Amino acid sequence: MNGIRKLLLYVTALAFVAFALPGNAAPQKRFSLTMSMSTTTTATFNNLSNGNSYINSMNLTTPLPVTHVEVQANLITGTTSVSPNCTTAQPCAAGTTILISNISGVAPGTSGTLTLSVLAPADQNACSTQYTWSAMAFTGNAGNSGGGTSFLTPSGSTTATSTTSLACVLQFLTQPANAQVGTTITSVVKDPGGAPVKVQASIGGSAAMSFTGPITLTQSPATGTLSGASVNATAGTSTFNSLSLDTLGTYTLTATATGFTSATSNSFRIFAGVLDCSEPFPTNIINPGNVAPDQPGYAFGNRNGWNKDGVTDGACVPVLYTFTNNILASSDPLLSNTVNLSWDTQSQVNAAFQYTVNWQPIAVDSPTTGWSTSPRPQVAWLDTSGNLATGTTPSGNIAWIPGLACVSSNLPVPYGTLAADLGTTVDANNQSTITINNVKPVVYPDPDGNTYLVPAAGSPDIPAVPFPIVIAGGTFAQQSTLTERMTAIAMVGSPVPNGNNFNITYQVRRGTVTEGSPTAQGVSTIESHGTGLSVMSTPLPIIPNNATVFKAPYKVNTQAQMCIAKHGFTSFTIDANGNTQVMYTSTIFDIGDGWVLGR
DSSP states (O other), rough: OOHHHHHHHHHHHHHHHHSSGGGOOOOOBBBEEEEEEESSEEEEEEEOOOOOBBBBBBEOOOOOOOOEEOOOGGOOTOOOOOEEESSEEEOTTOOOOEEESSSSSBBOOOOEEEEEEEOOSSGGGGGGGHHHHHHHEEETGGGSSSSOOOOTTSSOOSSSEEEEOEEEEEEEEOOOOOETSSOOOSSTTTTTSSBBEEEEEETTEEEOOOOSSSEEEEEEOOSSEEEEOEEEETTTEEEEETOEESSOOEEEEEEEEEEEEEEEOEEEEEEEEEEEETOOOOOOOSSOOOOOOTTTOEEEEESSSOOTTTTTTTGOOOOOEEEEEEEETTOOOTTTTTTEEEEEEETTTTTEEEEEEEEEOOSSTTTEEEEEEOOEEEEBBBBTSSBTTTTSSTTTTBOOOOOBBBSSOOOOOOEESSSOOOOOOOTTTSEEEEEEEEEEEOOSOOOOOOOOOOOOOOOOOSSOSSSEEEEESSSSOOOOOOEEEEEEEEEEEEEEEEEEEEEEEEEEESSGGGGOOOOOOHHOOOOOOOOOOEEOOOOOOOOSSSSTOOOTOTTTTTSSSEEEEEEEEEEEEEESSSSSEEEEEEEEEEOOOEEEEEE
């Protein structure tokens, strides 16, 4: 009998130990609450359960008046409700318990959030006050009455708390936009009369209505002078109506005010001027040293009358730009003998420019040859990371490549207009057929009275095949920043008279290496094009298939954004040793925000 009793006691003990092992512990419904108060207040319910218990409803008791309680989007079901409904017209008072019911469920090991707007006290003293929030979570879908059970906190309470303080911060209500040097910086690009930059002091996400102290802006980098940068707040908001910078560059603004966390703006650029289609660069910008035309350092140029996608006249948008002439900058070897054109591509990305520059003179190769080997200009429109080289200095991060000869001596002009919609379909040879309407005839004799046999008088003003064309893409109704380059390879039939002009049909090749292959660009180069869009010429060449010379980040077999239209020397003088010196002059077509190095 004693043996049987001992065996039963042993089995009972084993059962108790097995029940007590961690792997067989009873599931625990646990949760916690985390509060974050900034411009928006967020309540996070963390499901800490070790079983499969979902949080299907919860409540939150607020220590401050609140409005606009929003449930995390993926928790919302067709019957989710927030009660009471806290609105601007009827805020929920401090101490209100808000029930969120019928959510899709917060799984164990995950979190669900509520966002809400706090009606914080306008007094700055509220910034140092601590506020305690409390919450409960339930397995049932309707809180205490939902037929489920309450989750417990890690300490075993049914109510979780979280203590926070109000966020007293500054925020930019309107951001600074690109502007011309010395003019008012507003939130509208190149518009001194646009909506001004505004900064608000807020407490818990609401305007600090009682705050009337100054909000001050400082620029980074700290170059130049920022004017109009300190303004007393009205109802917590400072409006900067006379903000300006006197130095070119790319900047951010930092807003500061006593008792508030600072805020930093988006970046923006200060440019030298504004240029419309067909306008020349002002002499004081492109040739600031007032150098004579036959001297090193002289430069001149203009914006083209057409953008490369065909926009002109009323559709042409004046653009902010900076031309930096560093040809004679002898004190800095990285700057010396360089020029840079940059413009605000946010306004009009496809603007086209040309400029001619006289480089520093160089000696001929040797007294025995008496001749010069032409220095090939280097160009760059990207930095080594593959970003636009806009606004940077010509240091180690500029990705220089040898300049390429333009395929035409003219900036983009329209040959005519597209006669019919052109889709993306091509044949097995990557070819389509297009008709160009309203091609103008060549007018002879020329302005000097000369006549020529080739081309014949009255022939269409268009090159012999093959030649590249560019057509805007993306939308049919208007010109677009998207373009497609294609090659006219054969005329179909003969030009058809159309009044004083001609309509001409061409077989065109699309999307191959010759046009800048889709493989090299990583995107399709075949776009849809609408009736009436301009069929444009282009002087831009394709980057040769030589990755050793044309290194990354540039991509071979894609269209270059800069090219050299003219390059040659003029005899200049002799140096102190009696060696002949020559001065090289280059004309650059720039449709890419680029740098040029004349050595």
